[in-house]
Amino acid sequence: MALSVTAVRKGSRRLSIGCLGLTILLGAVFLVNKYIEWSAEIQKGWYPNSPELLQMSNGTQLFFGLYYSMTGLHGLHVLAGIVLLSVMLVLLIRKKISGEDFNRLENSGLYWHLVDVIWIFLLPLFYLAV
DSSP, rough: OHHHHHHHHTTOOOHHHHHHHHHHHHHHHHHHHHHHHHHHHTTTTTTTTTTTHHTTOHHHHHHHHHHHHHHHHHHHHHHHHHHHHHHHHHHHHHTTSSSSSOOHHHHHHHHHHHHHHHHHHHHHHIIIII
């Protein structure tokens, strides 16, 4: 994302389009990964208020409640970011964003990086601290 903004500022629209497309693709790969991960957990019966999970300790129930809430909310924000970046990609392709007028792309990048930073906190919380 940052490379896309830098590229458009330096007049390399084609590179900016490529970097933005790659960002969108990687965001989609992240969502597919979350889908696969959630599917595996749900298949085991580990979802909020499932009979299997209700037999586990209160701490485990709390963990999975927070896990689904926080990763699900993050996933929705990633999806919103993908939609926003897709709009920016169309604007780049239609030459509505240029080296002189790149504020929309840069502001979209700020949103994307906010979502990124939130993941930096969620990853250790749910995947490394267990």
